[in-house]
Amino acid sequence: MIKDGVGRDVVAIGAGPANLSLAALAVPVSEISVHILERSDSVEWHPGLLLGGALMQTSPLKDLVTPADPTSAYSFIAYLHDQGRLYQAIVRGLDHVSRAEFEDYLRWAAKKLANVRFGERVVALELRGSSFDVITTHRKYQTCTAVVGVGRVPSIPDWSRNAPPDEVFHGSALLLRRRELSSKRVMVVGGGQSGAEVFLHLLRGGCGALRALTWVTRRANIFALENSPFVNEWFFPRYGGWFFEQSESARKRILARQALASDGVNCVTLRAIYDALYDRELRRGTYPAQVEICVDTTADELQGASPFRVGLRQQTTGICSEHAADIIILATGYRTEIPSFLDPIAGRLTVASAPGGSREIVVKKDFSAHFDGPETCRLYVQNGARLQHGIADTNLSLVPWRASIILNSIIGRVAYECGEETGAVKWSSTCLDDPS
Known part of the structure; x- marks a missing residue:
């Protein structure tokens, strides 16, 4: 006690x-x-x-x-x-x-x-x-x-909630047990750092020689992490203090614009993926036999049992299609x-x-x-x-x-000084007004 x-x-x-x-x-x-x-x-x-x-x-x-x-x-x-x-x-x-x-x-x-x-x-x-x-x-x-x-906790899309957990699972569970996926058609959903790392792991044969590997993201492309000095000042104490003083609606708008500062893909991973895809062109007959990256695309429907029919929608054109997959790995973040x-x-x-x-x-x-x-x-x-x-x-x-x-x-006292450190950007002490 x-x-x-x-x-x-x-x-x-x-x-x-x-x-x-x-x-x-x-x-x-x-x-x-x-x-x-x-x-x-x-x-x-x-x-x-x-x-x-x-x-x-x-x-x-x-x-x-x-x-x-x-x-x-x-x-x-x-x-x-x-x-x-x-x-x-x-x-x-x-x-x-x-x-x-x-x-x-x-x-x-x-x-x-x-x-x-x-x-x-x-x-x-x-x-x-x-x-x-x-x-x-x-x-x-x-x-x-x-x-x-x-x-x-892992964020699981509604369309995948009732799927068998051994065939449709969050990326955070990938290495919790040995997975042999040889000859499987695998789909990775999510275009952030975790999605990129899972895709690269599978592309390199980390879970066996896949039959096909598909990467789906709603983002317009596979975007790099925003990691410039000025962007990094969003991770300073003085910015956190300023953010706390804003209205809830303003905070939501700000966070929506900052996604790539926390969930873009680091350039080392991007280069490794691009190099691996390039090297595939030099080695005919390598696995996965088929690799596809679908950007600006949402997965919003799941039908049947493994192999699943995954409903995909291209956001710009609105064109819908179905894609077959035996395994679906959700790199859909956390909540x-x-x-x-x-x-x-x-x-x-x-x-x-x-x-x-x-x-x-x-x-x-x-x-x-x-x-x-x-x-x-x-x-x-x-x-x-x-x-x-x-x-x-x-x-x-x-x-x-x-x-x-x-x-x-x-x-009830200051054991550690938490005052503002120096920074290049001056954050206003005034609050943002709601657009309404």
Whole structure:
């Protein structure tokens, strides 16, 4: 049982980067102790998509701690030094960090932290008098402060919801079991980074010699990640603060224009795909025997059993067609959902609908939920307020800054300076008016 004593004991649900950051930053702060509960048996960071060669799209210096505390023993640089790879990593370049290595870093950090409890699936968070009961499959914890950091869930299109899960599945499940797809006709739906990585993996024979491989995206082309210096200022704390002050309708419009800053395809992956397609022209009789990329095209209907007949519509012309596929892999992104363990207090929370079918708990500037309960109880939400706090909320870039904001709020003083850093762009302090 965890109870608030002289310090403040916090229960953090989920051992992803968000709560690992909070726990790491809390280590030198005497007033707070963070206990993380994680349902898995170890840190798992998108395990189904840790494809060979998949690279980080953000700098590894935007790790769990460095932007908040560059001297922390939990930094990525400290990890490299501990593993004896620092000199080699410097020579290789920190812009070539694989996602597999970053996951290893997260596991290293979790191992160094004393209060990460694996195999503890939270089933309910209940209000009990002036505190919360956090109930897991094994025991009950009591605390006045809980932090939810369970991440987002796969976004599944309506047309595919009732399909057999072994034949139609989200890309995040691709590597969760061995898949031999030789002689299959495979369709990948979704034109972002995940779709590109899955397509390249299959094109290179990662799941066997396919009969046919089709890539479908509603985008007008396969677009590169917007990664210029000025675009990257969308991932600065000062921009997040400005975004929070805008009206909801303005925030939705802004996010719609920023898609390629978080879900474009990095140029290394684009080049690898293009090179692989070019090389196919030199090797006749290679597999997949047929490769097709359909841009500006939506998949909106699924008929029959495997092989499926997939209804495709070319958006510009309106021409509809059917495409046969044995396997369909959905690289259709993620959405924010309210975890079911919050059902006991759901009536005390304010929830907002967000684009893409997401539902967000409404939070304040310090990421504490608007909660109709006793003042002694506080609930914080990490990685679940993209509509409210901006494009960086579901990205690694501001994880230590957000954790610092939350930590300062919990202890009631400034343990970490969260003031604005320098930037080239001046964001107006005035709010955008609704077009109406």
